[in-house]
Amino acid sequence: MGRLKSPGEVTKFRQEILSKRDSNTPCISVCVGTGCLASGASEVLAAFKTEIAKQGLNAEVDTKGTGCPGFCERGPVVVIYPEEICYLQVTPGDVPEIITRTIKEKKVVDRLLYVDPNSGEKVTHESEIPFYKHQKRNVIGNNIKIDSQSIDDYLAVGGYSALVKALTQMTDEQVLAEVKKSNLRGRGGGGFPAGRKWEGSRKAPEKIKYVLVNADEGDPGAFMDRALLEGNPHSVLEGLVIGAYAVGSHQGYVYVRQEYPLAVKNINLAIQQAEEYGFLGENILGTGFDFTVKVHKGAGAFVCGESTALMTALEGRVGEPRPKYIRSNIRGLWNRPTVLNNVETWANVPLIIDKGADWFTRLGTEGSKGTKIFSLVGKITNTGLVEVPMGITLKDIIYKIGGGIPGGKKFKAVQTGGPSGGCIPGELLDLPVDFDELTKAGSMMGSGGMIVMDEDTCMVDVARYFIHFLTDESCGKCLPCREGLRQMDRILTHITEGKGKEGDIAILEELSETAVEASLCALGKTAPNPFLSTIRYFRDEYEAHIKEKRCPALSCKALISYYIDPDKCQACMICLKKCPVEAIDGGKKKIHIINQEKCTRCGTCIEVCPTRFGAVKKISGEPVPSPIPEEERMIDRKVKKNE
Numbered sequence: 267m268g269r270l271k272s273p274g275e276v277t278k279f280r281q282e283i284l285s286k287r288d289s290n291t292p293c294i295s296v297c298v299g300t301g302c303l304a305s306g307a308s309e310v311l312a313a314f315k316t317e318i319a320k321q322g323l324n325a326e327v328d329t330k331g332t333g334c335p336g337f338c339e340r341g342p343v344v345v346i347y348p349e350e351i352c353y354l355q356v357t358p359g360d361v362p363e364i365i366t367r368t369i370k371e372k373k374v375v376d377r378l379l380y381v382d383p384n385s386g387e388k389v390t391h392e393s394e395i396p397f398y399k400h401q402k403r404n405v406i407g408n409n410i411k412i413d414s415q416s417i418d419d420y421l422a423v424g425g426y427s428a429l430v431k432a433l434t435q436m437t438d439e440q441v442l443a444e445v446k447k448s449n450l451r452g453r454g455g456g457g458f459p460a461g462r463k464w465e466g467s468r469k470a471p472e473k474i475k476y477v478l479v480n481a482d483e484g485d486p487g488a489f490m491d492r493a494l495l496e497g498n499p500h501s502v503l504e505g506l507v508i509g510a511y512a513v514g515s516h517q518g519y520v521y522v523r524q525e526y527p528l529a530v531k532n533i534n535l536a537i538q539q540a541e542e543y544g545f546l547g548e549n550i551l552g553t554g555f556d557f558t559v560k561v562h563k564g565a566g567a568f569v570c571g572e573s574t575a576l577m578t579a580l581e582g583r584v585g586e587p588r589p590k591y592i593r594s595n596i597r598g599l600w601n602r603p604t605v606l607n608n609v610e611t612w613a614n615v616p617l618i619i620d621k622g623a624d625w626f627t628r629l630g631t632e633g634s635k636g637t638k639i640f641s642l643v644g645k646i647t648n649t650g651l652v653e654v655p656m657g658i659t660l661k662d663i664i665y666k667i668g669g670g671i672p673g674g675k676k677f678k679a680v681q682t683g684g685p686s687g688g689c690i691p692g693e694l695l696d697l698p699v700d701f702d703e704l705t706k707a708g709s710m711m712g713s714g715g716m717i718v719m720d721e722d723t724c725m726v727d728v729a730r731y732f733i734h735f736l737t738d739e740s741c742g743k744c745l746p747c748r749e750g751l752r753q754m755d756r757i758l759t760h761i762t763e764g765k766g767k768e769g770d771i772a773i774l775e776e777l778s779e780t781a782v783e784a785s786l787c788a789l790g791k792t793a794p795n796p797f798l799s800t801i802r803y804f805r806d807e808y809e810a811h812i813k814e815k816r817c818p819a820l821s822c823k824a825l826i827s828y829y830i831d832p833d834k835c836q837a838c839m840i841c842l843k844k845c846p847v848e849a850i851d852g853g854k855k856k857i858h859i860i861n862q863e864k865c866t867r868c869g870t871c872i873e874v875c876p877t878r879f880g881a882v883k884k885i886s887g888e889p890v891p892s893p894i895p896e897e898e899r900m901i902d903r904k905v906k907k908n909e
């Protein structure tokens with residue numbers, strides 16, 4: 267395929283692609299995103315190809331390896347079009363049955379369907395699965411429909427039509443005006459309006475300007491940018507070219523961490539294909555606009571996602587933040603005007619240009635328009651990527667989409683915004699999720715991490731965990747962040763180990779204030795959030811740890827003990843055999859006792875003690891009851907074998 271030289275050639279070529287495709291031909295889409303690959307998706311796809319050939323169906327059935335639709339936990343995910351039948355956790359062994367039953371006999375393989383954990387009902391179609399039903403998948407929705415390594419697939423779903431429109435029917439000012447009107451706010455961190463950032467660069471007098479994609483995605487547990495870059499790289503690229511046109515830039519970079527090999531591969535391939543088709547390079551679509559893109563692989567430090575650190579790393583130096591006396595959109599990469607936006611921000615741009623700012627602003631709240639992709643993880647029934655309209659409540663995300671908290675446990679808090687986000691408590695479950703409301707609640711949108719916590723989670727330990735992560739990731743350039751976080755980490759660790767002292771909370775508050783006020787970059791400025799939000803909503807837990815040496819969630823190892831209730835112990839030997847450090851003494855018909863000196867508080871005994879006995883107890887802040895006298899330990903309770 268040579269370069270397409272005009273909008274007319276693009277339209278003709280798109281029609282050619284579509285004319286070769288029959289929408290009624292069954293197409294088996296197998297997700298080959300990183301999550302599903304890890305659970306065997308490439309073997310499943312290969313098995314489909316082999317089985318289709320074996321049954322002589324090559325001319326009648328298509329197969330596709332696609333991007334991630336977000337439900338990785340139930341992968342490998344297979345969706346069969348046009349009916350949109352969704353099978354989960356498919357193995358190569360299931361393939362012959364799917365071909366025979368679903369493709370040939372038009373029947374559904376029941377055992378591979380999603381089962382609603384509450385009603386026990388089986389759900390056939392992807393869009394009816396509760397996980398998907400309440401989402402609005404404007405940005406990520408095409409992932410399961412297209413082969414992410416095929417530009418033709420992207421063109422077939424309307425890809426690059428926004429670029430054609432921008433370059434041939436709109437002036438650069440009009441493109442900028444449309445993005446400003448949409449009030450698209452950055453999806454990667456602070457939610458800065460993209461249009462305003464672009465305008466600053468556009469107006470800057472220097473001729474050479476850059477546009478960058480931030481695909482560093484350092485937040486632990488977050489993978490929405492990876493899913494987009496792997497699953498629909500052309501959508502990000504198309505947004506980038508449109509942005510470059512509006513800003514007046516001719517060179518772009520995609521900064522992607524090298525721990526994302528598939529994303530690196532797919533974006534490189536997409537660039538190569540876009541160059542070949544004439545959507546990149548010189549004189550794009552005959553309009554005279556030139557633009558090229560290069561990929562830069564980052565070494566994977568969390569701080570390199572910060573705008574100035576990212577630019578320093580791109581310049582070939584150690585990725586450390588620098589002071590922002592002048593904004594990066596005016597003086598950024600190599601001191602030139604530079605627009606840096608997140609992967610998801612760029613992927614929204616073609617939709618805004620194609621469908622218009624009015625369409626985009628129909629969804630969302632006053633200050634936050636459109637949708638946002640979240641990575642929903644933690645103590646929740648359905649985990650994965652969810653794309654929802656801004657303004658949806660936390661409750662709807664957690665209960666309608668996430669399916670609630672497993673094991674009948676109580677919801678305690680949700681941590682949003684990545685490591686330097688904050689924890690939002692149960693009282694605020696009706697909070698509409700948007701940039702401003704999350705900030706008001708002491709957290710932030712960040713790039714869209716959402717970790718759900720249940721009653722067994724200790725909020726002091728959560729703060730300790732994130733502050734520890736940020737201490738490790740601090741580049742060490744400025745003192746409030748380097749030393750302040752280290753001290754916060756030390757004090758929080760002491761508190762969770764039962765060594766907390768009166769006055770610790772005040773010191774933590776003081777260190778937080780200094781880090782917020784005086785750190786060089788937003789890593790240090792936001793790092794105290796995990797402490798500040800948990801002290802705001804869960805102060806009683808801090809006080810219990812410090813004053814009573816008690817962990818109310820029964821989670822901090824140094825503050826808990828396990829003991830076996832002699833009245834309930836059936837001397838069944840299960841815990842005794844499973845204890846990895848042989849800390850349990852007892853025998854057949856001899857009540858078991860935990861040796862507190864040897865016990866490492868791993869919790870194996872409580873996990874394996876049959877629930878009908880419930881003999882192992884976990885306690886905190888109270889002394890372990892004295893063991894019963896040796897002469898009273900022999901019992902004559904009969905334990906039925908099959909119980």
Ligand SMILES: Cc1cc2nc3c(=O)[nH]c(=O)nc-3n(C[C@H](O)[C@H](O)[C@H](O)COP(=O)(O)O)c2cc1C
Nearest residue numbers: 452453454455480483484571572573607608611788
């Ligand atoms: C420590 C730190 C890490 C960050 N990591 C990322 C990241 O991985 N991806 C990202 O898009 N933005 C990240 N950001 C935010 C960026 O600095 C920047 O605001 C963002 O890329 C701008 O794009 P947006 O306006 O489209 O969100 C990080 C910020 C900080 C302070």
Ligand code: FES
Nearest residue numbers: 299301302334338
């Ligand atoms: S990788 Fe397959 S559903 Fe996410």
